[in-house]
Amino acid sequence: MVRRRAAYQNSKSPRRVRAIRIIERVALYAAVLVVLVVVLIPYAWMLSGSFKTSLEIQSADITDPELAPRWIPRTFTLDNYRNVNRTVRILDYFVNSIIVSIGTMLLCLALSILAGYSLARFEFKGKGPYVLSLLVTQMFPGILFLIPYFILFVYINKWTGIQLKNTYGGLILTYASFSLPFSILMLRSFFATIPREIDEQAQIDGCTPVGALFRVIIPVARPGIAAVGIYAFIMSWNEILFASLLTGRATKTVAVGILEYITNQEARWAGMMAACIIVTIPVLVLFTLIQRHIVEGLVSGSVKG
Amino acid sequence: MEAPVRSLAGAAVQRVSRALTRRRPLPYLLIAPALLGTLLVHVIPIIWGVFISFRDLDIYTIANWRGAPFVGLGNYLEALDLADPDGVLFMRSIANVVYYGAVTITLGYVIGLGVALLLNQRFHGRTLVRGLVLLPYIMPDSVAYSVWRFIFQARVGIVNSFLMSLGLIKEPLVWLVGTKTMFAVMVASIWKGWPFACLLLLAGLQSVPRELLECASIDGANWWQRFRYVTWPHILPVTKTLILLNILWNFNAYNQFKVMLGDDPGIYAEVPSTFVVRQAFDNLRYGLGASMSVVLVLMMTVVAVIYLKTLKPGRSVED
Numbered sequence: 299m300v301r302r303r304a305a306y307q308n309s310k311s312p313r314r315v316r317a318i319r320i321i322e323r324v325a326l327y328a329a330v331l332v333v334l335v336v337v338l339i340p341y342a343w344m345l346s347g348s349f350k351t352s353l354e355i356q357s358a359d360i361t362d363p364e365l366a367p368r369w370i371p372r373t374f375t376l377d378n379y380r381n382v383n384r385t386v387r388i389l390d391y392f393v394n395s396i397i398v399s400i401g402t403m404l405l406c407l408a409l410s411i412l413a414g415y416s417l418a419r420f421e422f423k424g425k426g427p428y429v430l431s432l433l434v435t436q437m438f439p440g441i442l443f444l445i446p447y448f449i450l451f452v453y454i455n456k457w458t459g460i461q462l463k464n465t466y467g468g469l470i471l472t473y474a475s476f477s478l479p480f481s482i483l484m485l486r487s488f489f490a491t492i493p494r495e496i497d498e499q500a501q502i503d504g505c506t507p508v509g510a511l512f513r514v515i516i517p518v519a520r521p522g523i524a525a526v527g528i529y530a531f532i533m534s535w536n537e538i539l540f541a542s543l544l545t546g547r548a549t550k551t552v553a554v555g556i557l558e559y560i561t562n563q564e565a566r567w568a569g570m571m572a573a574c575i576i577v578t579i580p581v582l583v584l585f586t587l588i589q590r591h592i593v594e595g596l597v598s599g600s601v602k603g
Numbered sequence: 604m605e606a607p608v609r610s611l612a613g614a615a616v617q618r619v620s621r622a623l624t625r626r627r628p629l630p631y632l633l634i635a636p637a638l639l640g641t642l643l644v645h646v647i648p649i650i651w652g653v654f655i656s657f658r659d660l661d662i663y664t665i666a667n668w669r670g671a672p673f674v675g676l677g678n679y680l681e682a683l684d685l686a687d688p689d690g691v692l693f694m695r696s697i698a699n700v701v702y703y704g705a706v707t708i709t710l711g712y713v714i715g716l717g718v719a720l721l722l723n724q725r726f727h728g729r730t731l732v733r734g735l736v737l738l739p740y741i742m743p744d745s746v747a748y749s750v751w752r753f754i755f756q757a758r759v760g761i762v763n764s765f766l767m768s769l770g771l772i773k774e775p776l777v778w779l780v781g782t783k784t785m786f787a788v789m790v791a792s793i794w795k796g797w798p799f800a801c802l803l804l805l806a807g808l809q810s811v812p813r814e815l816l817e818c819a820s821i822d823g824a825n826w827w828q829r830f831r832y833v834t835w836p837h838i839l840p841v842t843k844t845l846i847l848l849n850i851l852w853n854f855n856a857y858n859q860f861k862v863m864l865g866d867d868p869g870i871y872a873e874v875p876s877t878f879v880v881r882q883a884f885d886n887l888r889y890g891l892g893a894s895m896s897v898v899l900v901l902m903m904t905v906v907a908v909i910y911l912k913t914l915k916p917g918r919s920v921e922d
Contacts, residue, residue, distance in 0.1 A: 539876075
């Protein structure tokens with residue numbers, strides 16, 4: 299049956315074969331186009347909304363053809379960007395996010411470089427279970443320890459006087475720990491690709507193992523370290539659940555700050571779309587820089603979606 | 604006679620002590636800071652959460668949790684009490700999230716696989732397109748779901764506008780309140796989630812040797828037979844891992860519901876995460892919330908163990 303089909307195909311005239319091939323090509327490009335349109339619609343709607351006046355969005359009405367929402371703004375305005383810090387202090391939140399994300403990145407890198415080096419270069423008892431525990435921790439969603447963690451902050455404050463709630467430090471500690479498992483596993487595999495002879499040579503030349511890490515391994519693994527750092531940055535930039543409970547007026551991050559545009563009284567969609575653009579840009583830029591590494595990491599391990 | 608022995612023994616002791624102080628502790632010292640972070644942020648709270656779940660801890664007793672009345676399994680019985688409206692809502696939230704997960708994971712996987720097969724073909728601009736399909740995955744959750752919230756607005760949103768222009772509806776539909784809420788969140792979540800599946804499946808597809816596919820077509824295998832017998836075995840391991848990860852993450856989905864529907868998504872879109880957060884931080888019943896979290900951990904563990912036992916995923920893509 300299959301044979302007969304193949305024979306039938308062979309018997310087709312060259313012209314028909316070419317016609318089929320052209321139709322296939324057209325169908326392929328059409329399918330790709332559909333995928334791209336679906337992917338881009340929310341981006342385009344966000345961009346278009348950010349240039350509309352509040353009046354245009356608020357008075358839009360799909361039941362009235364005159365007022366139906368349009369892709370091209372009726373009156374093009376930059377006011378949403380100019381007044382971005384006015385109704386909601388999104389620029390202040392942006393600064394908070396930058397501080398928290400960079401802090402997370404640095405703390406996470408400091409801890410995961412040491413741990414990753416340990417896993418890549420030493421054999422020790424408990425190594426297997428530790429790696430397993432990293433994989434398990436990574437699976438644990440935040441909601442499962444959110445409540446006791448929140449109460450822990452209350453007690454740390456009570457016992458030591460250190461306030462972690464509504465501080466950059468508390469948030470940085472939290473997010474750094476969240477990104478640790480993936481970062482450690484990634485750095486371990488980056489370090490493992492560096493030939494052992496290089497740091498053994500450094501140790502023969504008088505370096506301690508820790509010295510070899512700082513003088514040899516870290517400089518060689520710089521691209522991998524940058525990728526992991528950016529991963530930690532993006533993770534803390536995007537986190538919502540813990541940020542909504544652990545931040546206050548002074549430390550609110552953009553991920554929760556954006557939600558303030560919609561209140562019970564009014565929905566400021568135009569301002570919100572402009573804020574969305576501003577919040578997305580750093581992530582887009584950084585992700586583009588490390589796309590290759592993250593994709594590799596996704597494939598070999600897994601990153602939280 | 605005595606001196607060399609003593610020096611020998613001394614050397615041995617010295618060697619051992621050097622090995623202990625210089626070699627042995629180093630790997631442990633290196634992982635210690637990271638371990639401390641994990642202990643403080645993950646392990647201690649998880650264990651403590653179990654203790655809290657046995658107490659009626661609320662806003663009055665939070666400053667002294669030992670003073671909170673010990674209620675044994677009381678919180679658990681309350682959380683699972685179907686005679687109590689809250690107990691019913693908790694059950695409903697679990698049913699909702701199972702429904703949500705079943706639909707979004709399945710459709711996300713099917714779309715991801717379809718697009719992965721598409722992007723595995725040769726065409727102009729393939730590298731660019733492969734980058735562009737990641738855009739939904741890259742967009743921060745709060746941004747993506749805010750934009751979808753805008754898109755689903757009844758009077759100013761483009762979903763209703765599109766449906767009306769096709770003549771499918773006469774009146775604007777209300778998506779974000781009432782019965783259609785879950786549908787709206789599912790659409791947004793699928794849009795956001797499929798590129799992740801696509802990315803992993805594309806990597807799996809690239810591990811299929813071209814010669815094998817060519818051999819199969821020479822032998823007369825049709826499109827479906829080539830997919831079923833050559834491609835599928837290669838993407839099965841990544842599929843199993845992907846589905847497991849999606850089950851674990853979706854069971855605790857929070858962001859999409861919180862951003863699109865607010866703190867109280869309503870009965871049609873209530874999920875365990877939003878419910879637990881409200882019980883703990885709006886109703887200030889920390890003990891009850893903690894017990895619900897423990898119930899969720901147990902359910903997740905059971906699901907994960909059954910999944911791992913029956914399907915045995917976890918082998919890497921290369922296998």
